[in-house]
Amino acid sequence: MRSMNLRYQPRVDQLRWLAATLVFLYHFQLEYRGLGGAALATPWAGIVTEGHTGVGLFFTLSGFLFMRIAQHNDGVLRYGDYLRNRLLRIAPLFLTIFLVATSIGRDDFQPQDLLYLLATNLGHAPTSATVVTGAAWTISLECLFYLLFPFLARFTLERGARYLLQWLALMAFFKLAAYGVNRNSTLMYFCTFIGRFDQFLAGMLAAMLYRRHRAGLHRHAPWLLAPAAALVIAGSAALHRFAPFGGSPAAPLWIFWSLFESFGWAWFILAWAAFEPRLPRPLERMLCHGGKVSFSFYLLHMGMLHLLAEHVGLVRPSGIGWIDAAVMVALAYGASWALATLSYHTIEEPFLRLRRRYGPARAAAPPTLDEVRPRMQAGIRKWH
Structure with a gap:
């Protein structure tokens, strides 16, 4: 996605694709196991079975990208714009x-639930009541x-990286202090300020x-x-082996897991x-589109996976487990990709x-060689 405040970086879009794909694979394997498919037992499949690590990539990438924008603008950001x-x-x-979430849960809706627009990661948010909209918990963070x-960027550019290290030290203290106070500390570290804010700081x-x-x-x-x-x-393999998400409600490894993950x-x-x-080039175009x-893709893929699980179920065209799983991944991924493309052009792009x-x-910065090359090639073809 192109920014108006920093030259387009294809590598960033490719990392966004990777993050969304990891989260997709994580939710796919949960649905697949729920339908009776074989589980991935080896810890080295942790990048899939603990594919929620894609959320950590999203958060760290946000910190990195926004800090790059602040550096490009010398820390001057008009807060209103x-x-x-x-x-x-x-x-x-x-x-x-x-x-969509409040429509699904209309029978239990309370007017105060509108406040969950500001806190989808806390309590019993309408978006968390159904798998269809469950991914929205990250938006509040x-x-x-x-x-x-804008304030963090300004102070960082004034004081240097030491300022971010000070924040990381404070976050480590909050993590340690909070352990044992909340009986479900694993979930607390997974989806709250205490557990995740250091990932944005690590990206910065x-x-x-x-x-x-850079050189x-x-x-x-x-x-x-x-x-x-x-x-x-x-x-991810270590997390799968010693403290998988959904395992112990108070696994000590989760105290500093988000910081290790973000580094x-x-x-x-x-x-x-x-x-x-x-x-x-075809692969690069595909990943950048992703x-x-x-x-x-991130907000809609769970709804698509749920729909396919409910109305299609297990697909066994070959009778060979891993081939059948690969077919299901391809079908579900393609359907989610098509839905995301429709959503982007219908809902996102007009506002962007x-x-x-x-x-x-x-x-204006001088164009890069990659930006100039297509025009040069077009000119050469014209004269020949």
Whole structure:
């Protein structure tokens, strides 16, 4: 998705696609097991069985991207225009999902439930009462970060990365202090400010490192990418083995899990953002489109999975377990992708066209070689 405040970065859209796909695979395997399909027993499938790690990638990527925008604008963000853009980005689809949730739960609806528009991650939010809209819990945490970010960015640019490290230390204290007070601490760390805000901060810290060490990162990115991916996969395997989500309601590993998870993703983001070799063009276009529609994909895929589970069930065209599972993944993923594309063009895109710049006006940057190359090739074909 193109921003009006920072040059388009295909790598960011590709990371959005990855995050949404991991969350999809996580929910798919839950539905698949619920239908009687075989479970993924090996810890090394943790990147799927604990695919909620895609949410950690989303949060860390948000911190990274917004800090890059703040750096590009020298920390000057017009707060009114900034909030207007955030509202245009989030509200149309989120309100649609909230209205779907309140429609489904009309018999139990109370007027005060409207306050859950501000806190979908707490209590008994209407969106959490049904699997169809359950993914909306993350939106309140994103909005909290959006409200605070201009101030966090300004203070970070004034004081340096030390300011973010101070915040991370405070978050570590809150995590330790909260453990044992809440009997369901695993869920608390999974979906609240205490458990997740440090992931946004880790993304901001990654942006500071990217700016300071950009040349070295671009030079060594191919060597950094594989260890970063290995760390993320190994971390998910450890979580699957020792403290899977949905297991112990008070697993100690979850105290610092989100911080460890975000550091792994921050490393991966840095390596992927600095990785210069281009992907094959059809693949790059497909992944960038997946990133563009990732918000719709994320909020709608659970409804599609539920619909398919209820009305199609297990599909066994070959009778071979892993082949049948792959067929079901492909069908469900394609249907979710098509639905997300429809939602993006119908609900999201018209409002996105109303956005404004929220940083100071700048002279247009010279086009990159990748931006110029298609025009050069078109000119060559014309003369030949």
